[in-house]
Amino acid sequence: MSGGSQENGRDGGQGEVRKGTAARTVGLLVSGALALGVFALLLGLPWVAHGRLPEPVATHWSGTRPDGSMSLTAAAVFPAAVWVTSLGAAAVARWRGGLQAKSWSAAGLGFGGALLTGAQASIVSANLDRPSWQEARPLGAEVLLVLVAAVAAGALAWWLTRPQGPGPLATAPADGPRLDLPDGQRAVWLSRAVNPWLGLLAAVSGLGAAGAALAGFAGLGGAAWATAGPLAVVALAGLGCSSVQARVTERGLDVAFGPLGRPSRHWDPEQIVSARAETRTPGQVGGWGYRLSGRGTTVMLRGGECLVIRPRQGPEFAVSVDDAERGAALLNTLTSPRSPRSA
Known part of the structure; x- marks a missing residue:
């Protein structure tokens, strides 16, 4: 009997290791895809629209009037460099700070990634088809939309990576005796499985949907919105099955x-x-x-x-x-x- 218990213990430990390794694999794949996707969007949006943008482009507004500009190259490279710096800072914070730092650094990256890509899309939209940066369109409601999206992305990233309490025990105290179970205890069984490839599919499709939506938001054509819908469906399906x-x-x-x-x-x-x-x-x-x-x-x-x-x-x-x-x-x-x- 004791031998059987030891074998079950070894099997259970190996199962936990497999599940933990698979979960970390999914996390690394999805995190890497999201990081690269944000970087690509920051560089790619101005490049896709470069033929319809002035040189330089307006990048700062005082009230409703543009009062600052950058070259098109700088407008693409600067936010991408900020993103890379943010990734490095988050990696250091996670390495030195443990589980709490992991969740808050993820929240910061979620907020920052959504803020940077939303701001980039807004800048492209405001400068689109304008003869000079001084005549860029004023920014209004889109600023609020970007801030709301950034806060939501940060909150979601924190929730997904927040520290979890200990999982359910094999047995837990109960109100009374249970037939076929030890007196005064109730049984709880919990198991989990992950598929890293479906998680990666969801991340890549989600990034494609976000990129197409940002392109549509920036005014780069109705085809962008038509592309965003199917990709979003694929992303949600992959996420649900990951x-x-x-x-x-x-x-x-x-x-x-x-x-x-x-x-x-x-x-x-x-x-x-x-x-x-x-x-x-x-x-x-x-x-x-x-x-x-x-x-x-x-x-x-x-x-x-x-x-x-x-x-x-x-x-x-x-x-x-x-x-x-x-x-x-x-x-x-x-x-x-x-x-x-x-x-």
Whole structure:
């Protein structure tokens, strides 16, 4: 018995290492793509519109009147240099400051990236098709929109990278004894899986959508808005399928999608006939992501072990997560006629 416990402990530790490594891989890929994307937008927006911009361009306004200018090259390079400097400062802060510094540096980068790209788009829009920088269009409501977007981006970056408390314990105190479980305890099972490539797809598509939207905002053509829509859909779909978390408690099974945990699905114990662990591959279920096939519904982020439930109504539902066997065992305990819910 003790040998089995030690083996389970080793397996659980290795599973946590795999999940932690995959999560860090997703974070690095997405962070790198976003950093490069902001850099490309800052340099690319003036270059794309250079044939329709004066030389130099207005870059500063006093009230509604432009009162400062830069060469087109400087207007592109200066904010890009500010962004690179910000990335370096954030890297140093994260290295020296720990988890709290990580979340606040991410918030600063989110705010700064949105502010710089929004300001660049506003400058291009104000100078577009003007004979000289002195005749650049006044900036008005777009300044407020850029500030709101920057604050929202910073808040979202902080929320996604904020320090997390310790995960649920394997067992936690309960109000009373539970049949088939140790007296005075209730069981909680939690597992997570990530797909770094879907996360990267979401980041690249999101950057493409943001770049097209900024180009449209700058007045570079209606085709930009038409491009932004489909890319945004791809980004949202990729984000929702880039990670999944399954949780089993006395309330049943919850499966949450994406880094925001939305959307999500829930089954009460009474809605589940049985659960099991089963090995599935993308080829068996028709590919990656949220798949519908002859096997029912499968959330396929990586081939291998899946938690499979058989609901009382509808097809089977499977999700590819580690340690599925223990999750299935707990679900079967909670859904059995002798479970605490009938005591």
